[in-house]
Amino acid sequence: xxxxxxxxxxxxxxxxxxxxxxxxxxxxxxxxxxxxxxxxxxxxxxxxxxxxxxxxxxxxxxxxxxxxxxxxxxxxxxxxxxxxxxxxxxxxxxxxxxxxxxxxxxxxxxxxxxxxxxxxxxxxxxxxxxxxxxxxxxxxxxxxxxxxxxxxxxxxxxxxxxxxxxxxxxxxxxxxxxxxxxxxxxxxxxxxxxxxxxxxxxxxxxxxxxxxxxxxxxxxxxxxxxxxxxxxxxxxxxxxxxxxxxxxxxxxxxxxxxxxxxxx
Amino acid sequence: xxxxxxxxxxxxxxxxxxxxxxxxxxxxxxxxxxxxxxxxxxxxxxxxxxxxxxxxxxxxxxxxxxxxxxxxxxxxxxxxxxxxxxxxxxxxxxxxxxxxxxxxxxxxxxxxxxxxxxxxxxxxxxxxxxxxxxxxxxxxxxxxxxxxxxxxxxxxxxxxxxxxxxxxxxxxxxxxxxxxxxxxxxxxxxxxxxxxxxxxxxxxxxxxxxxxxxxxxxxxxxxxxxxxxxxxxxxxxxxxxxxxxxxxxxxxxxxxxxxxxxxxxxxxxxxxxxxxxxxxxxxxxxxxxxxxxxxxxxxxxxx
Numbered sequence: 001x002x003x004x005x006x007x008x009x010x011x012x013x014x015x016x017x018x019x020x021x022x023x024x025x026x027x028x029x030x031x032x033x034x035x036x037x038x039x040x041x042x043x044x045x046x047x048x049x050x051x052x053x054x055x056x057x058x059x060x061x062x063x064x065x066x067x068x069x070x071x072x073x074x075x076x077x078x079x080x081x082x083x084x085x086x087x088x089x090x091x092x093x094x095x096x097x098x099x100x101x102x103x104x105x106x107x108x109x110x111x112x113x114x115x116x117x118x119x120x121x122x123x124x125x126x127x128x129x130x131x132x133x134x135x136x137x138x139x140x141x142x143x144x145x146x147x148x149x150x151x152x153x154x155x156x157x158x159x160x161x162x163x164x165x166x167x168x169x170x171x172x173x174x175x176x177x178x179x180x181x182x183x184x185x186x187x188x189x190x191x192x193x194x195x196x197x198x199x200x201x202x203x204x205x206x207x208x209x210x211x212x213x214x215x216x217x218x219x220x221x222x223x224x225x226x227x228x229x230x231x232x233x234x235x236x237x238x239x240x241x242x243x244x245x246x247x248x249x250x251x252x253x254x255x256x257x258x259x260x261x262x263x264x
Numbered sequence: 265x266x267x268x269x270x271x272x273x274x275x276x277x278x279x280x281x282x283x284x285x286x287x288x289x290x291x292x293x294x295x296x297x298x299x300x301x302x303x304x305x306x307x308x309x310x311x312x313x314x315x316x317x318x319x320x321x322x323x324x325x326x327x328x329x330x331x332x333x334x335x336x337x338x339x340x341x342x343x344x345x346x347x348x349x350x351x352x353x354x355x356x357x358x359x360x361x362x363x364x365x366x367x368x369x370x371x372x373x374x375x376x377x378x379x380x381x382x383x384x385x386x387x388x389x390x391x392x393x394x395x396x397x398x399x400x401x402x403x404x405x406x407x408x409x410x411x412x413x414x415x416x417x418x419x420x421x422x423x424x425x426x427x428x429x430x431x432x433x434x435x436x437x438x439x440x441x442x443x444x445x446x447x448x449x450x451x452x453x454x455x456x457x458x459x460x461x462x463x464x465x466x467x468x469x470x471x472x473x474x475x476x477x478x479x480x481x482x483x484x485x486x487x488x489x490x491x492x493x494x495x496x497x498x499x500x501x502x503x504x505x506x507x508x509x510x511x512x513x514x515x516x517x518x519x520x521x522x523x524x525x526x527x528x529x530x531x532x533x534x535x536x537x538x539x540x541x542x543x544x545x546x547x548x549x550x551x552x553x554x555x556x557x558x559x560x561x562x563x564x565x566x567x
Binding site for chain 1: 275306309312313314315316335336338339341343348349350351352353354358362363365366367369386392405408546
C-alpha cells in the first residue's frame with residue numbers, strides 16, 4: 001500500500017469510529033432529495049394547482065426542453081428537477097467542510113502531526129490523502145442521494161421526465177462538476193487549515209465556496225442562466241485544473257516548521 | 265551514524281540553537297540535557313529532518329539531510345516525540361499498522377507482534393489509544409519509533425511522567441537498542457537517568473556547553489577530598505589526618521581530608537594510628553552538581 005493509501009485508510013478508519021461526523025453530509029443529502037420533490041410534485045399535489053398554471057414557470061422552463069418535445073407540467077417538473085440537481089454539488093462541500101477544515105489543525109491539536117511528519121511521508125502525500133480521505137466518503141453519500149433522487153423521479157414524476165433527466169447534462173453535472181467543485185472547496189479548506197491555527201477560521205473561509213454555487217442556482221431558477229452540458233463540462237475541467245493548482249499551492253505553502261513550532 | 269555540524273536555528277531574532285556540533289556513533293547513547301528552553305526539542309527536530317536549520321548541516325550515514333533526501337533519511341530515524349501523539353480513535357494495533365504502512369514494512373504484522381510482545385502490550389492490541397494510561401501510551405509511541413528498526417533513535421523525554429517500573433523498562437529497552445547497534449540521542453531532564461544510560465552527556469544551553477562521559481563531567485568539579493569512615497569516633501584520628509591536610513575536618517561519621525594523590529599514605533598513617541577503616545572514597549560531585557555548575561557558569565558568562 002502506498003503512503004497516501006495508508007493515510008486514506010487511516011482517515012476512513014477514524015471516520016468509521018466517528019460516524020457522527022458524516023451525519024451533516026447525510027442530512028444535507030437527504031434534504032437535497034426531499035426538497036425538490038416537495039416543490040415539483042408535493043405542493044401541486046396538495047394544493048391542487050398544476051405547475052403549468054404559473055405562466056412564469058411555463059415560460060422559463062422552456063430552456064430545459066429546447067426541442068419542444070415536452071409540454072405543461074412535465075416540462076416544468078423537468079426544469080425544476082434539473083435545477084435542483086445543483087443541490088448535490090453542495091452536499092459534499094457543506095458536509096465535509098468541517099472535516100477538511102480540521103484536517104491539519106486537528107492533527108496538530110491532538111499532537112499527532114509531529115510523529116506523522118517524522119515518517120518518510122511527503123507533504124504532497126499527506127495533503128492528497130487528507131482531501132481524498134474526506135472527499136470519497138462524502139461523495140459516496142452524495143452519489144447515493146443522486147441515485148435515490150433518480151429513483152424518486154422514475155416513481156413520482158410525469159411520463160417522459162425520467163428519460164429526459166438521464167441526459168449528458170445531468171451526467172456531467174453529477175459526475176464531473178460535483179466532484180471537481182468538492183475537490184476545489186476541500187483543497188481550499190485544507191490549504192487554509194494548514195495556514196491558520198483555529199479550525200473555525202478554515203471552516204468559515206471554506207463555506208464561502210457555497211456562495212458562487214448559490215448564485216448559479218438562483219440565476220438558473222430565475223431563467224437568466226442555463227448551463228448546457230458543454231458549458232458544464234468546461235466548468236468541470238476548469239475546476240479540476242484549479243484543484244491541481246491549489247494542490248501545488250498547498251504543498252508550497254505548507255510550512256512544517258511554522259506548524260510545529262509556532263502553533264499552540 | 266548521525267552528525268550535526270555547526271547547527272544553528274533562529275526564530276526571527278531569537279536564537280534557539282547556536283553552533284551545535286555533535287556526532288553520535290554506532291552503539292552509543294548520548295543524553296541531551298539542558299534547562300527549559302535550552303533548544304533540546306529544536307535540536308531533535310532538526311536532527312529528525314522536521315525543521316530546517318538556519319545554518320549548519322545534519323547527516324545520517326554520511327548523507328546530508330536536504331529537501332531531496334529528507335524522506336529517505338527519515339526512514340532511517342526513529343523519533344519519539346515529547347507527546348505520544350497517538351490517534352485516539354484507533355486501536356494500538358491500528359496505530360502501529362498505519363505507521364508500518366508509512367514505512368512500507370514488508371512484514372508489518374510480524375514486526376507489530378514482536379513489538380507488542382516486547383512492550384508487553386499484546387493484550388492491549390485491540391484497545392483504543394484513548395483508553396490507555398500515560399505509561400501505556402508512551403510504550404506504544406516507543407514501539408512506533410522502533411517499528412521500522414531504525415539505526416538512529418531520537419528520544420524526547422522518553423520516561424517523562426512514567427512510574428518508576430515502566431521508566432526502568434523503557435531504559436532497559438533503550439539499552440537493548442544500543443546493544444543492537446543504534447545511535448541514540450535521548451533528551452532528558454532526569455540527570456540520574458542520563459548518568460545511568462548515557463555513554464556521553466551533552467549539556468545544551470542554546471550552544472553545547474560540554475559533551476563528555478558522565479564521570480568525566482563530574483570529575484571537572486572534583487575537589488580532591490577523600491572521605492574516610494572509621495570505627496568509633498573519627499575525631500580521634502583528626503590529628504593524623506591533619507598531618508596530610510591542615511584543613512581536615514570531621515563531618516558526621518567521616519573524616520574529610522584533602523589527600524588526593526597521597527591517599528595510600530593517609531590510609532597507612534591512619535592504620536598505624538590504630539584506626540579500623542570501614543570505608544574510603546573520593547568525594548565526587550553528583551552529575552547534577554556538574555550540570556548546575558556548567559549551566560550557571562554559562563548564564564553568568566552571558567550577563
